[in-house]
Amino acid sequence: MGVLVPNKDDLLRQYRTMMVIRRFEEEAARHYAKGNIGGFLHLYIGQEAIAVAAAEVLEDRDYIFQTYRDHGIALARGMSVNAAMAELFGKDTGCSRGLGGSMHFFDVQRGFLGGWAIVGGHLALAAGTAFKSKYAGEDRVTICFFGDGSTNIGGFHEAMSLAGLWKLPVVFVCENNQYAMGTPLERTSPLKDLSIKAKGYGMVGDRLEGHDVEVVQEHIAEAVARARSGEGPTFIEIQTYRFRGHSMSDPAKYRSRTELEQRKQQDPVVLVRERLIGLGVDEHALDDIDIEIDEEIDAAVRFADESPPAREDVMMNTVLAPEGGS
Amino acid sequence: MRELRYREALREAMLEEMERDDRVFLMGEEVGHYQGAYKVSEGLLDKFGERRVIDTPIAEAGFAGVGIGAAMVGLRPIIEFMTWNFSFVAFDQIISNAAKVHQMSAGEIDVPIVFRGPNGAAKQVGSQHSHSAAPFYTHIPGLYVVQPSTPRDAKGLLKSAIRSNNPVVFLEGETLYGVQGEVPDEGVEELIPIGESRLARPGADCTIVTWGRPYYTVLAAAERLAAEGIECEVIDPRTLRPLDTTLMVQSVKKTNRCVVVHEHWPYGGPGAEIVDRLQREAFDYLDAPLERVTGLDVPMPYALNLEDKVLPTEDRVIDAVKRVSYSK
Numbered sequence: 001m002g003v004l005v006p007n008k009d010d011l012l013r014q015y016r017t018m019m020v021i022r023r024f025e026e027e028a029a030r031h032y033a034k035g036n037i038g039g040f041l042h043l044y045i046g047q048e049a050i051a052v053a054a055a056e057v058l059e060d061r062d063y064i065f066q067t068y069r070d071h072g073i074a075l076a077r078g079m080s081v082n083a084a085m086a087e088l089f090g091k092d093t094g095c096s097r098g099l100g101g102s103m104h105f106f107d108v109q110r111g112f113l114g115g116w117a118i119v120g121g122h123l124a125l126a127a128g129t130a131f132k133s134k135y136a137g138e139d140r141v142t143i144c145f146f147g148d149g150s151t152n153i154g155g156f157h158e159a160m161s162l163a164g165l166w167k168l169p170v171v172f173v174c175e176n177n178q179y180a181m182g183t184p185l186e187r188t189s190p191l192k193d194l195s196i197k198a199k200g201y202g203m204v205g206d207r208l209e210g211h212d213v214e215v216v217q218e219h220i221a222e223a224v225a226r227a228r229s230g231e232g233p234t235f236i237e238i239q240t241y242r243f244r245g246h247s248m249s250d251p252a253k254y255r256s257r258t259e260l261e262q263r264k265q266q267d268p269v270v271l272v273r274e275r276l277i278g279l280g281v282d283e284h285a286l287d288d289i290d291i292e293i294d295e296e297i298d299a300a301v302r303f304a305d306e307s308p309p310a311r312e313d314v315m316m317n318t319v320l321a322p323e324g325g326s
Numbered sequence: 327m328r329e330l331r332y333r334e335a336l337r338e339a340m341l342e343e344m345e346r347d348d349r350v351f352l353m354g355e356e357v358g359h360y361q362g363a364y365k366v367s368e369g370l371l372d373k374f375g376e377r378r379v380i381d382t383p384i385a386e387a388g389f390a391g392v393g394i395g396a397a398m399v400g401l402r403p404i405i406e407f408m409t410w411n412f413s414f415v416a417f418d419q420i421i422s423n424a425a426k427v428h429q430m431s432a433g434e435i436d437v438p439i440v441f442r443g444p445n446g447a448a449k450q451v452g453s454q455h456s457h458s459a460a461p462f463y464t465h466i467p468g469l470y471v472v473q474p475s476t477p478r479d480a481k482g483l484l485k486s487a488i489r490s491n492n493p494v495v496f497l498e499g500e501t502l503y504g505v506q507g508e509v510p511d512e513g514v515e516e517l518i519p520i521g522e523s524r525l526a527r528p529g530a531d532c533t534i535v536t537w538g539r540p541y542y543t544v545l546a547a548a549e550r551l552a553a554e555g556i557e558c559e560v561i562d563p564r565t566l567r568p569l570d571t572t573l574m575v576q577s578v579k580k581t582n583r584c585v586v587v588h589e590h591w592p593y594g595g596p597g598a599e600i601v602d603r604l605q606r607e608a609f610d611y612l613d614a615p616l617e618r619v620t621g622l623d624v625p626m627p628y629a630l631n632l633e634d635k636v637l638p639t640e641d642r643v644i645d646a647v648k649r650v651s652y653s654k
Contacts, residue, residue: 063399096430096431096432097432099429099430099432100430100431100432104430104431106430106431106432106434106435108431108434108435113398113399113435114427114430114431114435116423118418118422118423121391121418121419121422121423122423123391124387124388124389124390124391124392124394124395124419125391125392125394125395125398125423126395127388127391127392127395128391128392128393128394128395128396128397128398128399129395129396129398129399130395131392131395131396132395132396132399132400132401135351135377135396135401136400136401154387154415155387155388155391155418157388158385158387158388158389158391159388159391159392161383161385161388162382162383162385162388162389162392165383314432314433315429317433318428318429318432318433319428319429319467319468320428320468320470320492321428321433321436321437321438321491321492322491323490323491323492324491325491326347326402326438326489326490326491
């Protein structure tokens with residue numbers, strides 16, 4: 001792996017995207033508390049470097065799967081904050097027209113094939129889109145994100161088995177945020193190092209800390225290149241931490257304030273900001289970016305609020321796809 | 327018309343559709359080198375090669391999910407379950423993913439996939455291998471559920487299922503694979519539409535709705551009843567979701583009585599759904615309560631004498647028809 005050479009423009013772009021995700025979710029949390037957003041809301045705050053790194057590495061034609069903690073990757077991939085916020089508000093202008101909600105963002109045009117809310121259930125789908133790439137001879141890599149909690153369920157095992165067996169062009173990224181909902185890793189797994197599971201499926205394993213967007217990019221890029229060149233899948237364990245509870249209903253009493261404060265010392269957004277200042281970027285310029293983002297998010301809330309509600313006819317007409325043409 | 331076995335009809339449907347469309351492939355346990363656990367896919371590997379006839383490890387959730395993922399981005403997989411009993415370990419893939427993603431994505435993602443394999447009791451294969459799976463899947467909006475009784479329907483409906491843009495649960499009769507019946511000649515393409523029932527036997531006295539293995543039990547019972555002067559009209563829904571009640575309602579308006587005969591358990595399911603629809607859509611025409619002859623409400627036993635009790639029999643069908651006809 002090469003020596004990191006920070007590029008100021010790249011880093012500025014990445015800082016901006018990470019801040020968009022951060023502010024979007026902070027605002028979403030406020031509107032959840034106000035009752036403007038219903039259901040479950042799982043925040044990505046603290047994990048932003050991973051989604052942004054992946055989006056930097058992937059080509060437009062590549063496919064992405066994520067769990068229900070899906071706002072970060074959707075926004076990093078280029079979904080508009082308007083479409084994202086409107087979906088949370090259950091509006092027709094949302095990315096899934098109000099039929100998906102927080103856990104089921106979709107942006108098919110950008111290759112974002114969904115937020116999925118059954119733990120372990122989407123890994124085989126990712127193997128399936130990778131299977132299609134191979135079947136059709138297409139140069140498209142699939143990247144599939146899931147949590148440490150997914151690594152104990154059968155869906156993980158079967159998807160990894162088939163992807164390894166058939167050398168599919170897929171990268172499995174375990175965002176190990178240390179807790180399967182409220183249960184810490186040491187109580188759910190006999191392993192400290194989850195990446196060794198890769199070996200059991202005949203694939204390459206990798207393991208890294210996830211707070212530095214540049215480091216994450218390097219590792220994901222290596223795995224994506226491996227998939228693209230036909231050398232098969234990779235399983236990457238990225239150690240990360242969510243600063244909020246599992247969902248909005250979780251006060252996260254299972255972890256100490258000290259642990260949280262310690263982890264916040266490695267805030268991926270702060271890290272990039274400090275690195276940019278170190279590279280000579282004026283702090284005021286960064287503040288200006290922050291203000292611009294605040295305005296974007298405020299506008300997204302207004303857009304969501306003023307948008308028409310989700311439509312009954314769309315609900316009824318999307319149970320089944322129209323027939324014909326095959 | 328020529329005669330084909332049910333399994334040959336299914337094989338022809340897959341073969342023709344795979345020849346027609348490179349996006350169609352067959353995946354499952356033992357479908358390739360072993361030539362199919364029930365020999366439905368016999369010869370397909372030789373014809374299409376390992377790219378399109380794909381043997382899998384024993385991992386139903388895994389390969390069902392791979393099929394769904396592949397369908398989401400434009401392929402048209404046929405996923406074979408060695409039996410529908412094994413689909414239950416892939417239940418989440420079918421229910422939470424295949425049936426839901428079209429709507430969750432606001433109609434952006436289609437899932438053109440067929441899940442197929444043998445369904446229902448065979449002979450003395452016991453409790454875990456004798457499920458009649460229709461009720462589990464007919465409950466789910468976002469799925470089609472097809473259960474053909476004859477070779478002709480098997481072929482024509484499987485071709486339609488493969489061309490459908492939606493997930494299709496295709497339930498084949500485990501004991502029907504050897505059944506022979508008329509199928510259109512080679513070169514005559516017949517696509518039987520999903521969601522259309524069929525008149526299997528005309529009659530003026532009592533309507534019987536049935537599908538799958540009991541279809542043949544009912545036809546035999548109808549002959550015995552005819553000898554006693556009771557002419558039954560037999561309707562085969564062929565597709566259980568969506569359910570086409572047109573012919574059933576027409577028939578009941580004529581016969582004023584109806585017996586529904588199915589292999590699955592009596593609690594809920596398509597049998598109960600048909601009875602519910604008929605009592606609403608033909609209430610004023612009924613001269614007797616709607617009756618059902620079903621698999622008994624017990625797990626399937628091993629012993630043959632007990633299994634014969636559990637499955638619908640000609641005698642039970644005849645008794646039910648006589649009850650609704652108020653005839654001794």
